Amino acid sequence: MQVDLGNVLDTATVHGVSRETLERLDARVADAHDRIERGREASEHGYEALNLPSRTDPDAIRDAVSRFDDPSAVVTVGIGGSALGAATLTDALESDVDAYYLDNVDPEAVEELLDSLDLASTVVNVVSRSGTTAETLANFLVVQEAMADAGVDWADRTFVTTGEEGNLRDLAEKHDLPSLSVPDGVPGRFSVLSTVGLAAAAICGHDIDAILEGAAAQEAQLSDSLFDSPAYAYGAVSYALAERGMLQNAMMPYAESLETFSEWFAQLWAESLGKDGLGQTPLRALGATDQHSQLQLYRAGPRDKLVTLVRATEREDVAIPETDLDGLAYLGGSSLGELLDAEFEATEASLAAAGRPNVRIEIDRVDEYGLGELLYAMEAACVLYGELANVDTFVQPAVEWGKRAARGLLGGGDFEEADAVAEKERLVIE
Amino acid sequence: MQVDLGNVLDTATVHGVSRETLERLDARVADAHDRIERGREASEHGYEALNLPSRTDPDAIRDAVSRFDDPSAVVTVGIGGSALGAATLTDALESDVDAYYLDNVDPEAVEELLDSLDLASTVVNVVSRSGTTAETLANFLVVQEAMADAGVDWADRTFVTTGEEGNLRDLAEKHDLPSLSVPDGVPGRFSVLSTVGLAAAAICGHDIDAILEGAAAQEAQLSDSLFDSPAYAYGAVSYALAERGMLQNAMMPYAESLETFSEWFAQLWAESLGKDGLGQTPLRALGATDQHSQLQLYRAGPRDKLVTLVRATEREDVAIPETDLDGLAYLGGSSLGELLDAEFEATEASLAAAGRPNVRIEIDRVDEYGLGELLYAMEAACVLYGELANVDTFVQPAVEWGKRAARGLLGGGDFEEADAVAEKERLVIE
Structure with a gap:
């Protein structure tokens, strides 16, 4: 390079x-x-991402996905950094396995994708560090139901990539799902060289060691x-x-x-x-x-x-x-x-x-x-x-306001941000 | 709205x-x-685009594409305004006919698309007002050859959308290809509501009258x-x-x-x-x-x-x-x-x-x-x-320099811009 x-x-x-x-x-x-260098040596939040070439274990990733024999497609359910790194790799490289990403909650697009897939031969990879990302979990619930409707046991076709605890970790333990851990100290947008970015590539047969x-x-x-x-x-x-x-x-x-x-x-x-x-x-x-x-x-x-x-x-x-x-x-x-x-x-x-x-x-x-x-x-x-x-590279505080507002609008609690939405000023030309 | x-x-x-x-x-x-309003009344260059809702004849568009019975796909070969308007429509609307766009000259992508198509049931729409757009004509030559290799008569599967004269117009007359005219006074980026933007939508069965x-x-x-x-x-x-x-x-x-x-x-x-x-x-x-x-x-x-x-x-x-x-x-x-x-x-x-x-x-x-x-x-x-x-909305003079340089680099004539390319200053870190 x-x-x-x-x-x-x-x-x-x-x-x-x-x-x-x-x-x-x-x-x-x-x-x-x-x-x-000091941040990397101390594995500080964010700096740790630059250590991934030696910290990521490609064998563990291959092991986690080895249960899935000869899939036709892999659908990664994740948003932002939980999808973009993996998509960058699978979109750039050719494979017989089709890779898709449910990284939005557009109902028409979600339905169109699910209708087009042979779910019995599709692998679903649910990716959320916290296990509470609204878009990702909503989409996963829809995918689970689509699999049930198609007579496919979702637990046979799903693995999760998540943190050490939370909804997805609990789900993996309860249903004995194969799982991968999101490494500590690695923000989503820096996670392409970790379990988050490499699992879909591994399913598609790409050489993740070479990456x-x-x-x-x-x-x-x-x-x-x-x-x-x-x-x-x-x-x-x-x-x-x-x-x-x-x-x-x-x-x-x-x-x-x-x-x-x-x-x-x-x-x-x-x-x-x-x-x-x-x-x-x-x-x-x-x-x-x-x-x-x-x-x-x-x-x-x-x-x-x-x-x-x-x-x-x-x-x-x-x-x-x-x-x-x-x-x-x-x-x-x-x-x-x-x-x-x-x-x-x-x-x-x-x-x-x-x-x-x-x-x-x-x-x-x-x-x-x-x-x-x-x-x-x-x-x-x-x-x-x-x-x-001189900025704090590894945080994204400005997105929290909107998350609280959306949650409030959907009845997920009392948030003053949701009140601000209701009071929107309007000047409509139609 | x-x-x-x-x-x-x-x-x-x-x-x-x-x-x-x-x-x-x-x-x-x-x-x-x-x-x-004065520009529109005088059909001045550019302003004429705002007259298209009444000037465009949807019947003429449907007639031109009616030769193609029940196609599986339509490939529009065009770049910039010759592709984006049509793509906006066909990507937004659902159809049984797949719509593709050869709007780049990436050899791997072109080959991958052509390999994936059933060329015998594909319609090819070549779009270039001048009939000399390098990327479009290069891609069309490649498509012609791919059709010949597949035993498909390209002249049976092709129509052109172009100006009143030039390469593509000559080709249409020589091979009796169905054709559409690019309207006068309408820059490419304002052409979605004309023959340029609506033909692919018509092939896909969309209601171009409603558009x-x-x-x-x-x-x-x-x-x-x-x-x-x-x-x-x-x-x-x-x-x-x-x-x-x-x-x-x-x-x-x-x-x-x-x-x-x-x-x-x-x-x-x-x-x-x-x-x-x-x-x-x-x-x-x-x-x-x-x-x-x-x-x-x-x-x-x-x-x-x-x-x-x-x-x-x-x-x-x-x-x-x-x-x-x-x-x-x-x-x-x-x-x-x-x-x-x-x-x-x-x-x-x-x-x-x-x-x-x-x-x-x-x-x-x-x-x-x-x-x-x-x-x-x-x-x-x-x-x-x-x-x-207070700008001239309908021109794009800044792109000409690069076109001359590229043409010179490919041996298409003597252009001083190509010499500037050869003299590029380098400071390489590797």
């Missing part, structure tokens, strides 16, 4: 940063790295200089640009298989860094498609964006047949991959030419090892950014 | 706007409406006051908030079926308004899922966002079974739809409580009529915003 900072330099683009700026920043990176090996390679490169670590290079430069007004970060992989990776990154970045009035807003983009949608804005709108271009340097390719179509002969004999690469490099240069800083991230392939590198590096980048910005 | 501006008022949220501000703005809305009727209802409400038109209310308030620093607009439908609508909106908003250093960046969000991903940032990050919450007030629902799980009894007897609605209202109130302006948009149902209303209203809102911001 490599990170190319060339197009954030002031020699490549106006509004870039100088090499001297990066050198000065590097002193702060050393301090931040020291703090991160952890890729992550370990990036872990080994964390050091006291941004110039020695792709992860820190990315985190430090993202921070430096946010300080200079680039308050948005468009994550734009040039691979359909990495579309869910952008979603995962968006949670990591938003929930970790969006607090105290600070934070760099992640934009979910996709190359080359968004050249025909978002590029006009990225290149000619407000100067408030960093664009992160991601690609794999090796892939399967498809030749473009020869053609005599007017003006398109140049495409014939080329390939879709060459066209995609040309668009990647053209977009990168077009942003620089317009004074828009951008970073290139490359992995060798979209495979287990490459995903492990990429995911670990983004997590370490995020933790470094949080240190530099 | 209704738009509720209550939570942008300064009486509902700090950092909101006053009713007096809206009254003053309304005088400018009247002027802008006058300009829009146009819904749009016509919103067209009929355009007037010289934002207080009389949901479309103008939304456009005017979005502009007013952008002027006050809300340079991002999170489009957050609470319906999985509207996920692609957010993509469509993102193109409309970004490409139309992102120019001259101006523009409000669209964020693609999804409720309730993104409450567990983006809400922390929206509520506690920089004060730079408008959040637009969209829902349908009627839908199919799914009951949540009774439960004795600890602390979750309140969910039993409720429904997934009630839970989703509670989360919608809770999130709306939680944003207001944190001083974050938000707008509620409601349609009755995610059906043809409701989609027609919503899509037309967003287009009219965008045009009004463009008038108020």
Whole structure:
């Protein structure tokens, strides 16, 4: 994996940063790295996530899911960090086992998915650390009923990934369900390299050892200089640009298989860094498609964006047949991959030419090892950014208000937040 | 359809706007409406898009696709506005015909899709106004070859949607392909209510008359006051908030079926308004899922966002079974739809409580009529915003640089932009 900072330099683009700026920043990176290392050594909340490449036991995960023989599908019932990491992996990698995620409570979508599945050969993975996440438990109750209606014993087809106690732990013990433990000290959005993110991949037959090996390679490169670590290079430069007004970060992989990776990154970045009035807003983009949608804005709108271009340097390719179509002969004999690469490099240069800083991230392939590198590096980048910005990276206090309000609205107790909902001011145009 | 501006008022949220501000703005809305009406009457470029509800001939669309009897799938080969409008409709509505979009040149994704289809029963719709869009024509050449390899006569399974002349028009005439014309004066991102957006929906059996009727209802409400038109209310308030620093607009439908609508909106908003250093960046969000991903940032990050919450007030629902799980009894007897609605209202109130302006948009149902209303209203809102911001809403000049560079890189001619790519500055950390 490599990170190319060339197009954030002031020699490549106006509004870039100088090499001297990066050198000065590097002193702060050393301090931040020291703090991160101490946090990791003490297994402090959040920092522990960066220890997962060596702490996660892939055999335990394989054992837990080994009861399920030759499934047709795996449905992960979870929301936020309980779904996005696993989805990033299974959406990026090919498998004969279909992986689905019930990560919303849209009744039409839930029913459509359940109707489409052969439940007798489907594995259900319920993921909630607390065992009380309203959306997840509501969906699980619906899934249980659908299995009963289909004559399937849900207890034969379910395993749970949860904390040491709570509803799901009790359920696992009562029904002798296979189960996995959510590791301590690892917030949901940092859990892709744990039991939470890897179980669905294991069911799909992916090489979870290789995922952890890729992550370990990036872990080994964390050091006291941004110039020695792709992860820190990315985190430090993202921070430096946010300080200079680039308050948005468009994550734009040039691979359909990495579309869910952008979603995962968006949670990591938003929930970790969006607090105290600070934070760099992640934009979910996709190359080359968004050249025909978002590029006009990225290149000619407000100067408030960093664009992160991601690609794999090796892939399967498809030749473009020869053609005599007017003006398109140049495409014939080329390939879709060459066209995609040309668009990647053209977009990168077009942003620089317009004074828009951008970073290139490359992995060798979209495979287990490459995903492990990429995911670990983004997590370490995020933790470094949080240190530099002096925010508490591992909490998400702003979402509690709405949870209490929703619970109050549903009759789950008295909450003053629910009263505020009832008093909503209205100015309706219809 | 209704738009509720209550939570942008300064009486509902700090950092909101006053009713007096809206009254003053309304005088400018009247002027802008006058300009829009003159543009529409003269069928000026772009403004013509707002005439489509009465200009589009649904019978001509049905006729063009009537040759294809009982297809299993329709593949639209197009990119940007040639795909997103059609995808918004077919992804929102249920059909026995599967709709796919080749809107990227990722070789692995293209091959995977083509391998999965029964090409003999698939309809291919190639969409490009110019007939020279590199990505679209490259993909079409690959599709042609895949059909030949499968022993399918591509000319029997293909129709084209294109301009009056060019490669695709020539091809249609040479092979007697059914074809549709892209209407004059309608930019791609405003073409959902034309042949470009409606053909795939027609093949899928959707009621395209009802789509146009819904749009016509919103067209009929355009007037010289934002207080009389949901479309103008939304456009005017979005502009007013952008002027006050809300340079991002999170489009957050609470319906999985509207996920692609957010993509469509993102193109409309970004490409139309992102120019001259101006523009409000669209964020693609999804409720309730993104409450567990983006809400922390929206509520506690920089004060730079408008959040637009969209829902349908009627839908199919799914009951949540009774439960004795600890602390979750309140969910039993409720429904997934009630839970989703509670989360919608809770999130709306939680944003207001944190001083974050938000707008509620409601349609009755995610059906043809409701989609027609919503899509037309967003287009009219965008045009009004463009008038108020004094930008040229209907052009996208910033994307040309990259197109020339990519073409040069692929040997399609001498372009100085391609030389700039070769001279890229590098600072690689690996």
